[in-house]
Amino acid sequence: MSRKIFVNVCTQDLRRSIDFYTALGFTLVEDFSNEQAACLRLTDSIYVMAVTEGFFTETVTNGVSTSGTQVVLALELGSREEVDEVADKALAAGGEKAKDPMDEGFMYGRSFLDPDGHHWELMWMDAAAA
Template identity: 40%
Template sequence: MNKEIIFNLPVKDLDKSKAFFAALGFTFNPKYSNEKAAFMEVVEGSIRAMLMTEDFFHSLINKPVANAMEANEVIICLSCESREELDSLIAKATAAGARIPHPPEDHGFMYDQGFEDLDGHLWNLVWIAP
């Protein structure tokens, strides 16, 4: 069985969110995108996200959509191949408008830092020494 991760994220402004993530180097598949949702390649072939307008996201569930600016249910963590890749992604996220909640943490065997996207979703980047 081929396994991949696809997660759905509600966003306030789909076009602004697409521009933000494109600035980080993520790509979009127009075949599975429309005015309500954009299919984003985080890691091609294995990790993908569907960015959905809040109204569309809400139409798929039977409870309120959480406001990630006020509370978080999940932290999305992505591994990086190097400290340099991690620092580069943080710099791109900052330039695209992300909020950086804490400075990088260097534990010797592990280096990590996170950012908050335009809708308040938390993303953590981590490099672990081989």
């Protein structure tokens, strides 16, 4: 059975989030978006739901934390070049570098914070060499 994941991220500025994620290659799914949330498709099984803070607060029971990282979103990509391409797009679109690139030869990664401070890790790994 194929499953989908919808990662919900709280945003202070919905338009900024839409612009940021579409600059990275996500596709806005307008049928599942409104003034409170935007559905952004990365693949047929991975989506980001950028949700306004007010609406996000209504969906959780233990409050919304804005002090520090609560989750790291990790995404495997197809090559070192694709890691660099997506990371560079993120920085150009308003993200900021989270930490220095990691290069272990068989594994390569870069990270960024989106405009709302959500931590993303991009990585490529040569499974055969690992």
